[in-house]
Amino acid sequence: MQRSILLSFAARYLMPLMLVFSVFLLIRGHNEVGGGFAGGLVATSALMLYAIALSPAALRKLLPVEPRLLISIGLLSAFSSGVIPMLAGKPFMTGLWLKSPIPVIGKVGTPLLFDTGVYLVVIGVVVWILLTLAEE
Amino acid sequence: MDPLILLTGTVLSGILLAACAPLLYRRLGAYAAGLALFPLAIFIQLCLAIPALAAGATWQAALPWVPSLGLSLNVKLDGLGLVMALLISGIGALVIIYGGAYLKGHPFLGRFYSLVILFMTAMLGVVLSNNALLLFVFWELTSISSFFLIGFEHHKANARAAAWQALLVTGSGGLAMLAGFALLGKITGSFEISQWIESSAAVIAHPLAPAAFLLILAGAATKSAQFPFHFWLPNAMEAPTPVSAYLHSATMVKAGVYLLARLFPVFGGLALWPVVVTTLGLVTLVGGALLALAQTDLKRLLAYTTISALGSMVFFLGLGTSLAVKTAVAVLIAHALYKGALFLVAGSVDHGTGTRDIAILGGIGRAMPFTAAAAGLAGLSMAGIPPLLGFIAKELMYETTLESTLPALLSGLLLVANVGMVAVAGWVGYRPFWGQPGQEDLHPHEGSAGLWLPPILLAALSLLLGAFPQLAGKWLVAPAAQAVWQATLSVKLSIWHGLTPMLGLSALTLLLGIGLSAARQRLQPAIARFWHALAKFGPAALYPRSLHTVLSFAAWQTNLLQSGYLRLYVGSIILFTVVLAIFTMARQSIQLVLPTISPPRFYDVILIGIILTAAFLVTRARSRLATMALLGSIGFSIAVIFLLYSAPDLAMVQFAIETLTVILFVLVLYRLPKFKQLSSQSAKITDMLVALMGGILMTGLMLIVSAHNSDAHLARYFVENSLPLANGRNIVNVILVDFRGFDTMGEITVLSIAALGVFSLIKLAAGGKKKRQVPLARGKK
Numbered sequence: 001m002q003r004s005i006l007l008s009f010a011a012r013y014l015m016p017l018m019l020v021f022s023v024f025l026l027i028r029g030h031n032e033v034g035g036g037f038a039g040g041l042v043a044t045s046a047l048m049l050y051a052i053a054l055s056p057a058a059l060r061k062l063l064p065v066e067p068r069l070l071i072s073i074g075l076l077s078a079f080s081s082g083v084i085p086m087l088a089g090k091p092f093m094t095g096l097w098l099k100s101p102i103p104v105i106g107k108v109g110t111p112l113l114f115d116t117g118v119y120l121v122v123i124g125v126v127v128w129i130l131l132t133l134a135e136e
Numbered sequence: 137m138d139p140l141i142l143l144t145g146t147v148l149s150g151i152l153l154a155a156c157a158p159l160l161y162r163r164l165g166a167y168a169a170g171l172a173l174f175p176l177a178i179f180i181q182l183c184l185a186i187p188a189l190a191a192g193a194t195w196q197a198a199l200p201w202v203p204s205l206g207l208s209l210n211v212k213l214d215g216l217g218l219v220m221a222l223l224i225s226g227i228g229a230l231v232i233i234y235g236g237a238y239l240k241g242h243p244f245l246g247r248f249y250s251l252v253i254l255f256m257t258a259m260l261g262v263v264l265s266n267n268a269l270l271l272f273v274f275w276e277l278t279s280i281s282s283f284f285l286i287g288f289e290h291h292k293a294n295a296r297a298a299a300w301q302a303l304l305v306t307g308s309g310g311l312a313m314l315a316g317f318a319l320l321g322k323i324t325g326s327f328e329i330s331q332w333i334e335s336s337a338a339v340i341a342h343p344l345a346p347a348a349f350l351l352i353l354a355g356a357a358t359k360s361a362q363f364p365f366h367f368w369l370p371n372a373m374e375a376p377t378p379v380s381a382y383l384h385s386a387t388m389v390k391a392g393v394y395l396l397a398r399l400f401p402v403f404g405g406l407a408l409w410p411v412v413v414t415t416l417g418l419v420t421l422v423g424g425a426l427l428a429l430a431q432t433d434l435k436r437l438l439a440y441t442t443i444s445a446l447g448s449m450v451f452f453l454g455l456g457t458s459l460a461v462k463t464a465v466a467v468l469i470a471h472a473l474y475k476g477a478l479f480l481v482a483g484s485v486d487h488g489t490g491t492r493d494i495a496i497l498g499g500i501g502r503a504m505p506f507t508a509a510a511a512g513l514a515g516l517s518m519a520g521i522p523p524l525l526g527f528i529a530k531e532l533m534y535e536t537t538l539e540s541t542l543p544a545l546l547s548g549l550l551l552v553a554n555v556g557m558v559a560v561a562g563w564v565g566y567r568p569f570w571g572q573p574g575q576e577d578l579h580p581h582e583g584s585a586g587l588w589l590p591p592i593l594l595a596a597l598s599l600l601l602g603a604f605p606q607l608a609g610k611w612l613v614a615p616a617a618q619a620v621w622q623a624t625l626s627v628k629l630s631i632w633h634g635l636t637p638m639l640g641l642s643a644l645t646l647l648l649g650i651g652l653s654a655a656r657q658r659l660q661p662a663i664a665r666f667w668h669a670l671a672k673f674g675p676a677a678l679y680p681r682s683l684h685t686v687l688s689f690a691a692w693q694t695n696l697l698q699s700g701y702l703r704l705y706v707g708s709i710i711l712f713t714v715v716l717a718i719f720t721m722a723r724q725s726i727q728l729v730l731p732t733i734s735p736p737r738f739y740d741v742i743l744i745g746i747i748l749t750a751a752f753l754v755t756r757a758r759s760r761l762a763t764m765a766l767l768g769s770i771g772f773s774i775a776v777i778f779l780l781y782s783a784p785d786l787a788m789v790q791f792a793i794e795t796l797t798v799i800l801f802v803l804v805l806y807r808l809p810k811f812k813q814l815s816s817q818s819a820k821i822t823d824m825l826v827a828l829m830g831g832i833l834m835t836g837l838m839l840i841v842s843a844h845n846s847d848a849h850l851a852r853y854f855v856e857n858s859l860p861l862a863n864g865r866n867i868v869n870v871i872l873v874d875f876r877g878f879d880t881m882g883e884i885t886v887l888s889i890a891a892l893g894v895f896s897l898i899k900l901a902a903g904g905k906k907k908r909q910v911p912l913a914r915g916k917k
Contacts (some may be wrong), residue, residue, distance in 0.1 A: 025788075031864055035873070041788075078880075079881070107863060111862070114880075119883065
């Protein structure tokens with residue numbers, strides 16, 4: 001299949017931008033439009049755009065970890081965000097927040113960790129399925 | 137000991153250690169037997185605790201776990217738990233050392249350590265739990281670790297089948313027990329066992345008490361291999377011998393006995409108790425001993441006598457006098473010691489000669505002196521010869537039956553069972569070592585110290601406790617019996633009572649037993665033929681038949697329901713929802729109230745027009761691409777509606793999903809078959825009706841919800857509390873990650889599992905086409 005030069009050129013620059021945007025969505029999600037789900041889907045679109053424009057193999061080479069590892073990391077961080085408050089003697093999944101916000105990121109707390117987990121799981125699941133299909 | 141250390145130190149750290157054990161084994165190699173230090177530490181701690189507990193103290197600690205379910209990490213150590221925990225930790229330490237030597241060089245030795253420690257922890261959990269639900273959790277954990285340990289040699293079909301059988305039998309019993317616990321929880325309003333004991337009068341008066349009792353008894357009977365569930369235990373001998381010694385004679389199978397003893401103060405006053413429990417125990421006691429006489433394999437001989445011994449404990453708990461309770465505890469301790477030792481001996485014999493068949497074995501005592509010594513001591517205890525602990529237990533047994541209401545009958549049956557025990561003790565403890573050697577040259581040799589020291593220690597303990605019966609009585613039997621009896625009991629064990637009827641019965645038992653033992657070659661074939669003829673009526677024959685029935689029913693209903701057609705799945709889901717919703721609405725007589733509807737804006741009309749047109753055209757589409765485009769336009773229009781009605785989060789997710797769907801479609805487009813209209817006209821009409829019903833139902837539901845939601849206190853709650861409680865202004869996200877975070881956790885888990893499923897389906901389908909033999913070959917192995 002002939003690859004479009006325009007598309008592959010654009011994808012190289014769009015993908016990082018979209019990834020940054022997805023992280024932006026994730027971080028501000030607790031207060032503004034966004035969140036782990038939406039952010040994860042945007043990130044996935046970015047990665048899949050890259051895979052279609054170049055090749056699935058190129059995306060695999062680009063990814064630092066296996067997509068299924070992302071799923072485990074995501075589930076683990078979502079789960080640990082529930083466990084952390086237990087260490088402080090609170091019930092499972094009580095939201096704990098740092099007193100003062102961190103510059104750029106803003107308010108930081110266990111729900112953000114949970115949302116990051118959702119973000120990673122969504123990326124892992126969709127990229128894994130789509131890559132498997134694309135490589136078959 | 138601090139109660140909290142009791143909880144964390146014994147139970148929780150064991151689980152951690154079990155997880156690390158394979159890694160430790162890889163690092164430490166043979167030194168991994170040092171894992172025995174963990175149970176040893178527990179054992180020493182418990183030994184230090186004996187004086188306080190014997191004085192009547194109990195140690196308790198509780199942490200909440202799931203308070204809404206009544207589940208708490210509530211542990212309590214009393215006399216009964218102490219005796220069990222001593223056996224579990226003490227024999228556990230020996231079994232880990234022995235297992236290291238027995239399975240030396242085995243590729244799964246690390247796994248063995250891990251599973252044994254996991255089992256030990258679970259078993260300690262069972263005997264320490266004061267919360268019935270917690271007890272159930274640990275109970276199931278022992279079943280599961282037993283499953284893995286029986287199937288340890290998982291390349292053998294027999295081992296797998298035996299593991300499965302044990303899991304099914306004890307697992308279904310466990311479920312019955314859980315139902316019984318639930319009933320008791322309902323009756324008393326609590327799941328704390330100490331609470332049940334306090335309110336036992338109310339329990340017994342309750343009409344549901346017999347049901348609860350029988351359900352729990354089913355759990356105890358399956359676990360402790362009582363008739364008619366006994367058949368799994370001999371099959372479980374597929375496990376490596378240290379496992380049989382530990383799980384299937386010394387500890388796990390006693391969990392049922394333990395449970396009955398623990399709940400004796402609750403149910404002991406029930407009219408059913410003495411009748412059912414004594415009958416159950418008596419049948420198992422006599423049946424197990426008689427079945428044992430037909431066996432020639434060392435381990436199976438020991439397994440059937442274990443069944444018999446478990447039957448005797450249940451039987452004495454059923455009699456329910458204070459003497460009977462003492463007897464049950466004494467038998468429990470004596471049996472764990474001699475039977476654990478004999479199993480380990482059987483393993484050493486197998487290891488040293490390569491066979492466990494008593495018809496072949498003989499005269500190996502000279503080559504294996506230490507093993508022979510352990511076997512001799514343990515055999516003497518099993519046969520009930522003074523001054524071993526087994527003798528004291530047997531004297532107590534006869535004393536109890538002679539004092540019962542049916543002295544002649546019960547003592548007679550007990551005599552029959554005990555004669556069998558003596559005979560088997562001779563076959564296992566004497567014959568292989570000092571009997572006539574068989575034809576074959578076995579080249580027997582003594583193994584390393586790890587193979588003979590643990591059985592010698594166990595057997596020596598039988599001797600020690602038997603020689604100093606006052607010690608055993610005061611420090612072990614009395615605290616446990618008091619915990620069961622719930623009142624102070626004086627326990628004075630001694631070897632010499634004077635010339636009593638018990639002594640006469642003991643002597644008679646020995647005489648008959650030795651005679652039977654000597655006549656093995658003449659009698660055994662006849663006994664074996666008798667049981668063989670009877671076997672097809674036994675519960676062991678019923679098991680495969682009922683299993684087959686269940687499996688074929690499952691296959692039948694799967695074929696019926698899982699047609700493989702997506703449209704049938706979707707159709708049945710919609711129809712089922714419609715029927716259920718209409719049924720509910722009819723029962724609640726919900727009125728359909730039309731909410732006040734503001735006049736639509738022109739772009740609303742346009743969007744809805746697009747959606748409706750596209751939805752109609754999709755049914756007439758002639759190509760995949762057109763279908764895709766039309767569905768996409770529906771999706772995007774809905775996303776725009778979300779945007780217009782100020783739900784940007786939803787809109788964003790919807791946009792992203794629509795985009796990804798297109799990508800997915802592009803990826804699979806080339807591999808899909810030709811797009812064809814396959815449905816007949818009537819099928820289409822049916823589909824349309826189903827679709828319409830679903831659509832109408834959803835519309836109706838939305839209308840009802842929005843009409844009833846006029847006060848909208850839930851929505852208001854979220855709006856008002858999103859910032860103060862959850863520190864976020866985006867209500868949608870706050871609901872997702874905080875208010876309903878548990879749901880989201882479940883959803884992402886489901887999502888991950890779905891991804892796993894998709895992956896394996898794609899890979900399997902692709903792999904299956906290329907090399908079809910692979911799954912078949914795997915199945916055969």
